Amino acid sequence: MSVLNIKHGEKFMSQKVINVGLLGFGLSASVFHAPLIKSVAGFNLTHILSKQKDKIIALYPNIEIVTDIELLLANPEIDLLINTLPNELHYSVTKRCLEAGKHVVVEKPFVVNTAHASELVKLAADKNLCLSVYHNRRWDNGYLTLQQELDKLGTVHLYEAYFDRYRPEVNLQKWRETTTQGGGILYDLGSHLLDQVLNLFGMPEAVFADLETQRTNAQLTDYFHIVLYYQKMRVVLGSSSIMAQARPVIAAYGDKGSYVKYGLDPQEDMLRSGMLPLERGFGIENPINSAQLNTKNESGVNEQSIISQAGNYLNFYQQLYSALVDCSHELPVSASSAADVIRLIELCIQSNDLGQKIYL
Structure with a gap:
């Protein structure tokens, strides 16, 4: 997380910047996530995990495209990962992201069973990380x-x-x-x-x-x-x-x-x-x-x-940003409430x- 100085009138206001990596670039990521993330001043979408290079470059020419998730997990500059991969990968990939110390948003449905949901809720709490589910x-x-x-x-x-x-x-x-x-x-x-x-x-x-x-x-x-x-x-x-x-x-x-x-x-x-x-x-x-x-x-x-x-x-993303920079703010959707859905x-x-x- 970095700090950006934004000019407001004659003063400069400091704003924390959260670097974001997007996992996948199908319908969900390209329509429901990327445009919203780019519309919140405090978020900086830096990386997209996808093989759809031409499609991404046409929309976001300055974003780094990767095909190996390990490059994102090992990157200390990335604060938040958005998991929009197919449903069967929600649990395993989210677990890897949390274990790597990243905050995570998971596209709905959270996971495919309650055992996996409970495990991820506990893992996020143990690591003091934010875990939310995109119930938009x-x-x-x-x-x-x-x-x-x-x-x-x-x-x-x-x-x-x-x-x-x-x-x-x-x-x-x-x-x-x-x-x-x-x-x-x-x-x-x-x-x-x-x-x-x-x-x-x-x-x-x-x-x-x-x-x-x-x-x-x-x-x-x-x-x-x-x-x-x-x-x-x-x-x-x-x-x-x-x-x-x-x-x-x-x-x-x-x-x-x-x-x-x-x-x-x-x-x-x-x-x-x-x-x-x-x-x-x-x-x-x-x-x-x-x-x-x-x-x-x-x-x-x-x-x-x-x-x-x-x-x-x-x-959703405005509330998420507030929760990430100030722990007194609630997540827009708690992982435990998403677990109840499952x-x-x-x-x-x-x-x-x-x-x-x-x-x-």
Whole structure:
């Protein structure tokens, strides 16, 4: 970690600079990580581990490209490593990074089982290193707006969230469609929905899950329906790869009102198009996708459209920077909370295999 003097007016302000290495340069790294890291002044993206040299040079000509991870682990100038490698490498590579004394961010899902999650949480604590998991959907616009409006709903009895796609054709060239460790949409998309629920309501009392492989030639789970039990409240989560018309992305129904939101957060599409997080209008959706908030009043029900807050994936890295330079700040996503997500995923698999509700 170094110190950069930044001119502000007639004064120079010192800012700690954290040197960052990015492991991998697939969709996750190129769309969801590199542009955000480059948008936080305190981070200095210095190295990328990848064989995609031409693609990287076109975007980041001054970054050093390496193909041997040992060069990053042994480099004392690198403070933070971002693990965006395939899911089956999350545990082994993250462990090596921590053992080398590096802070680490792991792309979701954290790992593929709770034993590995617990081991990494303990290792990071023993070495006094920061370990976080990129559950960026905590900063989706609909989810942020729901938290803003939640008190107006009274006691919530039903919460629903769906992450649907229309991808009827299976692409077996993609590792997410073929890997036997952490593949399929339960790990890929279910981890997002479970993390959002745990962040709102904590661990449930019981879990029921129905998992299926529906598409022709599909090898892994491409459909799930999950019910989480919280005393009288129920949480229903779902995802399908063959939904030509999507369900609400998020909905909550309470004794004083309801909140229903259609339309995925626009940040992914904006990042894919090359728009950067600091550009004007980033994260702001078309008002046609505004949520519907219905609340009880003296004359019946008040119906109104709620303009969503701007989505803010950048906040993950802003919070991470604050935590790395000042230990009084919390990590944006704790590794222990991400471990709880993996525990629930394993319970969902167990529930599906047994065909019954599983009590925690």
